[in-house]
Amino acid sequence: MESIMKLESLISEMTEIVNATDEVEFNLKLAPNKWSKKEILGHLCDSALNNHARFVKIIISSYPIAIQGYTQDDWVRVNDYQNQYDKSDVLSLWQNINRTILRVLRKAETSDFQKKCVLPDQTEVTLEWLLNDYVAHLIHHLEQIEA
Template sequence: MESIMKLESLISEVTEIVTAIDEVEFNLKLTPDKWSKKEILGHLCDSAVNNHIRFVKILVSDYPIAIQGYAQNDWVRVNDYQNRYDQSDVLALWQQVNRMILRVMQRADSSDFQKKCVLPDKTEVTLEWLFNDYVDHLIHHLEQIEL
């Protein structure tokens, strides 16, 4: 599956990109209500944690799993990536959770990718769609970190 290879590549890419960013720039908040690059990566950690659980639930279930959303801004606030993590710590967390996801998805059978789940708006999608969406979301935020 193409998205598995893409995630594998992104783990290396994100590592190179984040380690090349000066810590002052990584921590910079342009406005109090906008996330810093560190907080964006923290958000991607939260996304990875939530999606890992979703992927595993779908893989071990024989019936469609209801996907619940999460309060993204609250997760970033409660985890306090801006003040409680340094650049290397938030990167290491992101790397490890995404390696967990990668290992789970690599073990999945091709038929597993057709398992169904139901989004909060009641749309039914497959695990393949959800995983592709996860990788696309990651790329979207990576572009914000690269700016």
Template sequence: MESILKLDELIADMTEIVTATSEMEFNLKLSPDKWSKKEILGHLCDSAVHNHVRFVKILLSEYPIAIQGYAQNDWVQVHDYQNQYDPSEVLSLWQHLNRMILRVMRAAETSDFQKKCVLPDKTEVTLEWLFNDYVDHLIHHLEQIEA
């Protein structure tokens, strides 16, 4: 599956981009209500936690799983990535979480990717769609961190 290969590439790309970014730039907040690059990466850690659980629940179920949303801003605030983590810590956390997701997805059977889940708006999608959406979400935020 192409998205599995893409996630593997993204782990390497994100590592390169973050390590090439100065700590000052990584911590810079353009306004109080906008995330810094560090907080964006922290948000991606939170996203990885939620999506890992979603992926595993879908893989283990014979029936469509209802996907719950989460309060993204609140999660970033509670974790306080801006003040409680240095850049290498948040990067390491993100790497480990995504490697865990990668291992789960690589172990899935081809037929598992057609298992269903239900989004908060009641739209029914497959695990394949959800995983592709997860990877697209990473790409979107990687571009923000790289900018």
């Protein structure tokens, strides 16, 4: 599946980008209410944790799973990536969660990707759609970290 291969390549790309980013730039907050690049990567850890649980629940269920949203700013604030993590720690966390997601998805049956879930707005989508959306979200934020 293309999205699985893309996720695998994004792990390498993100690693290179983060490692090439100066520590000062990685920690820089352009405004008090804007995330630093470190916090963006922390947000991607939170997203990965939430999506890992979603993917597993969809795969093991025989009926459409209701997908719950989460308050992204609160997750970043509570985890305090800005002050509690250094660059290598937040990168390692992100890599490991996404490698766990890859293991789950590689083990899934082809038919699992057509299983349904229901978004908070009541739209019904498949696991495949959710995975594609997750990968697009990663690309969006990878571009912010790279900028």
